[in-house]
Amino acid sequence: MNEIADLEQARVILAxxxxxxxxxxxxxxxxxxxxVLEVDIREELLQQYGFVHGGVLGYAADNAxxxxxxxxxxxxxxxxxxxxxxxxxxxxxxxxxxxxxxxxGRTRVxxxxxxxxxxxxxAPALCAVAQGTIAVRQAA
Amino acid sequence: MNEIADLEQARVILAxxxxxxxxxxxxxxxxxxxxVLEVDIREELLQQYGFVHGGVLGYAADNAxxxxxxxxxxxxxxxxxxxxxxxxxxxxxxxxxxxxxxxxGRTRVxxxxxxxxxxxxxAPALCAVAQGTIAVRQAA
Amino acid sequence: MNEIADLEQARVILAxxxxxxxxxxxxxxxxxxxxVLEVDIREELLQQYGFVHGGVLGYAADNAxxxxxxxxxxxxxxxxxxxxxxxxxxxxxxxxxxxxxxxxGRTRVxxxxxxxxxxxxxAPALCAVAQGTIAVRQAA
Amino acid sequence: MNEIADLEQARVILAxxxxxxxxxxxxxxxxxxxxVLEVDIREELLQQYGFVHGGVLGYAADNAxxxxxxxxxxxxxxxxxxxxxxxxxxxxxxxxxxxxxxxxGRTRVxxxxxxxxxxxxxAPALCAVAQGTIAVRQAA
Numbered sequence: 354m355n356e357i358a359d360l361e362q363a364r365v366i367l368a369x370x371x372x373x374x375x376x377x378x379x380x381x382x383x384x385x386x387x388x389v390l391e392v393d394i395r396e397e398l399l400q401q402y403g404f405v406h407g408g409v410l411g412y413a414a415d416n417a418x419x420x421x422x423x424x425x426x427x428x429x430x431x432x433x434x435x436x437x438x439x440x441x442x443x444x445x446x447x448x449x450x451x452x453x454x455x456x457x458g459r460t461r462v463x464x465x466x467x468x469x470x471x472x473x474x475x476a477p478a479l480c481a482v483a484q485g486t487i488a489v490r491q492a493a
Numbered sequence: 494m495n496e497i498a499d500l501e502q503a504r505v506i507l508a509x510x511x512x513x514x515x516x517x518x519x520x521x522x523x524x525x526x527x528x529v530l531e532v533d534i535r536e537e538l539l540q541q542y543g544f545v546h547g548g549v550l551g552y553a554a555d556n557a558x559x560x561x562x563x564x565x566x567x568x569x570x571x572x573x574x575x576x577x578x579x580x581x582x583x584x585x586x587x588x589x590x591x592x593x594x595x596x597x598g599r600t601r602v603x604x605x606x607x608x609x610x611x612x613x614x615x616a617p618a619l620c621a622v623a624q625g626t627i628a629v630r631q632a633a
Numbered sequence: 634m635n636e637i638a639d640l641e642q643a644r645v646i647l648a649x650x651x652x653x654x655x656x657x658x659x660x661x662x663x664x665x666x667x668x669v670l671e672v673d674i675r676e677e678l679l680q681q682y683g684f685v686h687g688g689v690l691g692y693a694a695d696n697a698x699x700x701x702x703x704x705x706x707x708x709x710x711x712x713x714x715x716x717x718x719x720x721x722x723x724x725x726x727x728x729x730x731x732x733x734x735x736x737x738g739r740t741r742v743x744x745x746x747x748x749x750x751x752x753x754x755x756a757p758a759l760c761a762v763a764q765g766t767i768a769v770r771q772a773a
Numbered sequence: 774m775n776e777i778a779d780l781e782q783a784r785v786i787l788a789x790x791x792x793x794x795x796x797x798x799x800x801x802x803x804x805x806x807x808x809v810l811e812v813d814i815r816e817e818l819l820q821q822y823g824f825v826h827g828g829v830l831g832y833a834a835d836n837a838x839x840x841x842x843x844x845x846x847x848x849x850x851x852x853x854x855x856x857x858x859x860x861x862x863x864x865x866x867x868x869x870x871x872x873x874x875x876x877x878g879r880t881r882v883x884x885x886x887x888x889x890x891x892x893x894x895x896a897p898a899l900c901a902v903a904q905g906t907i908a909v910r911q912a913a
Binding site for chain 2 (some may be wrong): 366369370371372374375376394397398399400401406407408409411412413414415416419422432433434435436437438439471
């Protein structure tokens with residue numbers, strides 16, 4: 354990613370990721386160190402017990418962390434890695450990944466992400482937490 | 494998962510995961526503490542630069558780690574969490590995740606995973622490494 | 634640890650850890666899902682550049698995470714593992730690790746930790762963040 | 774660290790870390806992507822149950838990972854972060870952390886570490902595994 358100006362531009366980048374299109378991801382917030390990515394939960398995203406597959410949660414964490422970094426780092430960003438801990442089976446209508454930058458360094462951005470599921474008008478249920486590092490590619 | 498006897502039974506479980514079907518994942522090895530999961534790389538699995546999306550690598554790591562645990566733990570398994578470090582952009586024809594159990598405890602199994610891409614008849618190119626924990630549900 | 638009633642009892646447990654005594658750690662808060670552990674920074678705790686050694690930060694994260702879990706889980710606790718990301722060189726008078734439980738399950742507690750240094754009356758400088766899992770040993 | 778030529782030079786750097794001196798750490802191997810760090814287990818390094826404190830294992834993983842990176846990266850190195858999973862209580866005479874570089878990139882080195890305890894002439898008992906990233910500071 355390069356110098357993402359605002360939510361509209363971030364959405365253009367997300368739309369350019371075929372895998373995000375396959376999963377049906379959307380960005381609902383982007384700015385000031387934070388990004389929120391949502392995925393409507395559907396049959397295709399589940400595992401054998403009927404819960405959202407851990408791989409979907411991992412995708413959402415990875416992408417939300419990197420977009421959050423994109424709100425503060427202007428140069429090219431590459432996700433360096435992340436850790437995710439699953440808290441409870443994920444079920445509901447929408448999976449929401451809210452990531453926030455913890456520290457924006459010159460070469461690395463560290464961020465955290467809360468993953469929740471939302472069902473009807475109920476309160477979000479936290480289903481996983483993640484922490485990751487995004488590398489900032491230096492301009493030549 | 495419950496008491497996976499062999500590769501054939503593991504494949505039945507994988508086939509019961511709609512998200513694995515969506516990604517086109519297959520198991521090519523299963524037994525003695527090790528599992529190998531492969532995904533054919535296609536346009537739908539990429540990010541905006543033409544490389545395999547990190548979320549696909551995360552999925553493959555998560556699932557390979559859990560299947561590796563399934564070779565040694567008989568009770569119900571739940572992936573508790575994992576860490577992934579990306580090493581280089583992933584491109585090629587096939588993504589291969591090879592996971593191996595490091596330690597099988599009574600309540601937790603710890604495993605590591607190497608993720609590589611394969612292109613033609615060339616040597617696999619290591620593109621990410623992961624380490625994770627799978628919780629063993631105790632029988633009542 | 635077993636059923637820690639309050640800060641006073643938590644301090645007794647900390648005092649029973651020879652390594653915590655060697656480092657000079659103290660607990661300054663304990664309760665309601667949160668624990669704060671502090672270490673006075675002294676020459677013996679540094680690395681070759683004059684900053685606090687990463688191993689000291691790792692120790693503080695590990696112990697603060699486990700004590701935070703001790704505020705919500707009554708049975709025997711064992712730290713299963715944790716991830717730490719260093720944000721900036723740690724220097725100052727006091728290292729403070731503040732851990733908070735994210736989710737207290739029946740068999741696992743997940744917590745996060747912010748590590749800061751404090752210098753004089755200044756604001757704490759965040760120097761590392763961690764996320765970890767504490768296993769709850771089931772009573773027989 | 775800067776351009777570590779060999780084991781002797783690596784030992785000079787380790788000796789310059791007051792915290793490593795406090796713990797009594799020594800390097801027993803250094804070169805070709807691998808470093809081995811050992812600590813004699815003594816009362817001062819234990820937790821309340823008589824096992825080696827997790828913080829000591831974290832220290833050994835952190836330092837071994839960074840020294841392993843020092844065998845392949847010439848510029849200034851900074852540990853960016855690591856993940857550790859504890860496998861079993863650590864007890865014995867010597868704690869040994871063997872780290873190996875997985876991938877040496879231009880700006881980041883990723884390495885893994887196996888932590889074992891050794892008792893008498895017995896086989897090492899694996900007690901923890903770690904994976905970490907070391908940032909390579911670019912020359913100006």
